[in-house]
Amino acid sequence: MAVSLDMAQDKLLKTVQPLAAEEVALADCWRRVLAGEIVADTDFPPFDRSPLDGYALIAADVAEASPQQPVVLEVVDDIPAGNVPRVAVRPGTAAKIMTGAPVPEGATGVVRREDVREEEGRATVFAGAGVDNNLCRRGEEIAAGEKVITAGTVVNAGVMGLLALLGVARPRVYKQPRVALLATGSEVADIEAPLKPGAIRNSNSYMLAAQVRDAGAEPVLFGIARDEIAAIITRLSDAADCDLIVTTGGVSAGDYDLVADVYREMGIDVLFDRVGIKPGMPVLAGLKAGKLYIGLSGNPAAASVAFEQIVRPVLLKMGGRREWWRPRAKALLTAPFTKPSGATRFVWAACRPVNGGLTVEPLPLQGNGMLKSAVTANAMIVIPAGSPPLAAGSVVEVCLLADL
Amino acid sequence: MAVSLDMAQDKLLKTVQPLAAEEVALADCWRRVLAGEIVADTDFPPFDRSPLDGYALIAADVAEASPQQPVVLEVVDDIPAGNVPRVAVRPGTAAKIMTGAPVPEGATGVVRREDVREEEGRATVFAGAGVDNNLCRRGEEIAAGEKVITAGTVVNAGVMGLLALLGVARPRVYKQPRVALLATGSEVADIEAPLKPGAIRNSNSYMLAAQVRDAGAEPVLFGIARDEIAAIITRLSDAADCDLIVTTGGVSAGDYDLVADVYREMGIDVLFDRVGIKPGMPVLAGLKAGKLYIGLSGNPAAASVAFEQIVRPVLLKMGGRREWWRPRAKALLTAPFTKPSGATRFVWAACRPVNGGLTVEPLPLQGNGMLKSAVTANAMIVIPAGSPPLAAGSVVEVCLLADL
Numbered sequence: 001m002a003v004s005l006d007m008a009q010d011k012l013l014k015t016v017q018p019l020a021a022e023e024v025a026l027a028d029c030w031r032r033v034l035a036g037e038i039v040a041d042t043d044f045p046p047f048d049r050s051p052l053d054g055y056a057l058i059a060a061d062v063a064e065a066s067p068q069q070p071v072v073l074e075v076v077d078d079i080p081a082g083n084v085p086r087v088a089v090r091p092g093t094a095a096k097i098m099t100g101a102p103v104p105e106g107a108t109g110v111v112r113r114e115d116v117r118e119e120e121g122r123a124t125v126f127a128g129a130g131v132d133n134n135l136c137r138r139g140e141e142i143a144a145g146e147k148v149i150t151a152g153t154v155v156n157a158g159v160m161g162l163l164a165l166l167g168v169a170r171p172r173v174y175k176q177p178r179v180a181l182l183a184t185g186s187e188v189a190d191i192e193a194p195l196k197p198g199a200i201r202n203s204n205s206y207m208l209a210a211q212v213r214d215a216g217a218e219p220v221l222f223g224i225a226r227d228e229i230a231a232i233i234t235r236l237s238d239a240a241d242c243d244l245i246v247t248t249g250g251v252s253a254g255d256y257d258l259v260a261d262v263y264r265e266m267g268i269d270v271l272f273d274r275v276g277i278k279p280g281m282p283v284l285a286g287l288k289a290g291k292l293y294i295g296l297s298g299n300p301a302a303a304s305v306a307f308e309q310i311v312r313p314v315l316l317k318m319g320g321r322r323e324w325w326r327p328r329a330k331a332l333l334t335a336p337f338t339k340p341s342g343a344t345r346f347v348w349a350a351c352r353p354v355n356g357g358l359t360v361e362p363l364p365l366q367g368n369g370m371l372k373s374a375v376t377a378n379a380m381i382v383i384p385a386g387s388p389p390l391a392a393g394s395v396v397e398v399c400l401l402a403d404l
Numbered sequence: 405m406a407v408s409l410d411m412a413q414d415k416l417l418k419t420v421q422p423l424a425a426e427e428v429a430l431a432d433c434w435r436r437v438l439a440g441e442i443v444a445d446t447d448f449p450p451f452d453r454s455p456l457d458g459y460a461l462i463a464a465d466v467a468e469a470s471p472q473q474p475v476v477l478e479v480v481d482d483i484p485a486g487n488v489p490r491v492a493v494r495p496g497t498a499a500k501i502m503t504g505a506p507v508p509e510g511a512t513g514v515v516r517r518e519d520v521r522e523e524e525g526r527a528t529v530f531a532g533a534g535v536d537n538n539l540c541r542r543g544e545e546i547a548a549g550e551k552v553i554t555a556g557t558v559v560n561a562g563v564m565g566l567l568a569l570l571g572v573a574r575p576r577v578y579k580q581p582r583v584a585l586l587a588t589g590s591e592v593a594d595i596e597a598p599l600k601p602g603a604i605r606n607s608n609s610y611m612l613a614a615q616v617r618d619a620g621a622e623p624v625l626f627g628i629a630r631d632e633i634a635a636i637i638t639r640l641s642d643a644a645d646c647d648l649i650v651t652t653g654g655v656s657a658g659d660y661d662l663v664a665d666v667y668r669e670m671g672i673d674v675l676f677d678r679v680g681i682k683p684g685m686p687v688l689a690g691l692k693a694g695k696l697y698i699g700l701s702g703n704p705a706a707a708s709v710a711f712e713q714i715v716r717p718v719l720l721k722m723g724g725r726r727e728w729w730r731p732r733a734k735a736l737l738t739a740p741f742t743k744p745s746g747a748t749r750f751v752w753a754a755c756r757p758v759n760g761g762l763t764v765e766p767l768p769l770q771g772n773g774m775l776k777s778a779v780t781a782n783a784m785i786v787i788p789a790g791s792p793p794l795a796a797g798s799v800v801e802v803c804l805l806a807d808l
Contacts, residue, residue: 149779185504192573213435374565
């Protein structure tokens with residue numbers, strides 16, 4: 001059954017749910033996805049603290065202080081960072097305090113060290129401090145009970161720092177989907193072996209492995225199976241503990257029956273067998289016992305685009321992300337694109353920010369040789385089915401794949 | 405010595421070179437940086453091949469073939485993918501051929517299977533094939549000797565596929581810089597331990613660990629050192645085999661002397677001690693025996709911005725990248741930004757593509773509490789020193805940190 005791209009995405013996304021959660025040491029959580037909401041269990045700062053080196057005092061005492069009219073206070077404490085104040089500050093007294101140290105009871109402001117001269121237990125203060133000046137109040141950044149990060153958030157540097165700040169040393173993150181990658185085709189050869197006549201090397205498994213990683217999942221390479229039903233079934237049965245099974249080859253018009261026969265023999269129900277996109281039309285999607293099997297074309301351009309558009313959203317959902325779609329933007333075509341298409345066409349492209357907008361350059365070699373284009377591509381132009389030839393300067397939609 | 409941002413970047417970049425190369429299994433090369441140019445050692449395709457299932461024949465034989473005037477040819481061979489042709493095709497003959505199989509000698513075109521009926525060794529051809537129709541010529545995508553990927557390229561999915569195609573099973577990639585991260589401060593506590601009074605948790609090391617990974621480098625966490633010269637020196641000597649040493653804390657106005665004293669004691673030459681950016685001004689950069697030591701502020705906002713602007717380019721150069729700078733773009737401010745600044749200011753922001761352009765929203769809490777903003781930020785607004793207050797709708801420069 002042939003389906004539209006929307007329908008293919010919809011059918012597959014319906015079959016999967018986020019995986020279970022696991023606890024992972026915070027230092028290893030970069031790019032992982034939080035499985036639960038993070039609620040602060042304490043205030044931050046956890047105490048009133050000084051943001052600089054200076055003297056904690058009662059603001060009213062020094063309201064009028066100036067170089068001409070300094071105020072002299074008795075120094076009653078010295079509070080290095082990491083220590084706690086020993087005495088409260090009362091009128092006429094001050095406590096020397098270092099950056100990050102707790103402000104003593106009674107103090108209502110901090111004057112920076114540069115504006116004070118300390119001699120023999122007395123601080124001569126040459127500048128005033130308003131109430132709460134230079135004083136970070138307990139909980140002013142984060143209040144205990146505050147929901148600080150939502151479930152489904154990808155751990156970036158800010159999240160990592162915030163989790164550390166809150167003492168979440170082993171956050172619960174979604175397990176990363178393990179994706180079995182199996183190349184089929186009697187002409188496909190291992191990349192380590194010398195190339196025999198009539199053979200080509202297995203580029204699809206490696207290309208897709210990178211796409212799997214980019215989707216926050218873990219590729220598991222199952223090598224190559226010859227064009228024989230039994231060989232493919234044997235390899236697939238080894239992949240039983242993976243969360244998603246992706247094959248390449250054996251699904252295009254001619255040899256279509258091969259992977260379809262495998263599905264039939266294994267009792268995998270076919271969800272659809274082609275999708276209205278170019279390249280990438282042959283996609284044999286199947287389901288057995290809740291597990292998805294996806295057969296992609298053996299052509300790298302077709303496999304790569306179908307993976308991007310159809311498999312990636314599934315992996316993002318399984319991986320617990322809230323957003324399953326690449327960002328899209330409008331951009332100005334820098335060169336004409338005239339190839340007609342009966343299906344939605346995806347064209348590898350280079351997108352660049354220029355003068356407050358974006359330009360996009362379609363890259364050459366969109367056939368089998370797409371790998372050369374994909375080296376420099378950071379976007380795909382999305383050309384709707386039935387579009388007329390597009391002149392340079394046309395506004396097109398782009399799907400952003402990587403940094404601009 | 406205080407320096408401008410440009411000068412700080414310049415001074416640091418001058419001191420480092422790309423690290424040595426190592427061979428890494430291709431499957432593990434995602435995001436690594438190629439250390440040498442990749443030159444194809446064979447043609448691709450490695451032989452003339454058929455892109456579909458059909459019949460290889462002499463195009464002139466079937467030039468006039470149509471459903472009304474089919475042409476009958478003798479089938480002399482059957483070439484599955486992965487096999488080699490046994491006989492040449494001569495006038496009046498054809499060879500059955502599968503997708504990806506080598507086209508036999510003599511054949512000048514391929515007619516797809518759907519346009520042929522084969523019975524008892526004879527193929528009745530109902531459609532013509534022009535010369536070279538459905539025939540991928542040896543080397544038409546990549547010619548032996550062609551320079552296909554330049555040194556310094558980051559391995560994305562396309563590069564990974566292309567390396568596999570060319571049989572580069574263990575590419576030479578630059579070693580990833582190992583970055584020692586040491587938090588200093590007697591108030592700074594390990595994230596695993598219960599929080600004592602007067603203490604705050606070490607968020608900087610984790611935040612920076614993520615920034616280090618994002619720069620393609622490897623963080624090595626050296627924990628926390630108390631505010632004592634000897635304690636810091638002990639920890640730093642453990643980090644001797646790292647390629648770059650980053651400390652946080654001990655460099656701001658008040659306790660500045662601490663890390664400076666450490667540098668003096670260790671014989672590290674100071675390159676500069678503050679940079680004209682906000683936040684992030686306190687940066688104590690030093691050099692000893694060709695190794696860089698960088699002391700950042702203990703304030704997360706300052707440490708994060710200074711890392712982004714000053715340390716990241718250094719890591720990208722050490723890691724062998726050709727491009728050391730984040731992409732920059734112009735964007736429309738969605739809210740006013742009125743804070744004055746005597747130095748170039750970086751403001752965490754959310755940048756989004758809208759109607760062919762970009763908008764950018766400055767995020768709240770730019771002080772210590774920046775970690776909350778950094779959770780959702782994907783950009784930093786760059787506000788030049790001395791800028792007037794900026795109204796909503798102003799065009800500003802943004803530095804893009806992550807996907808739009």
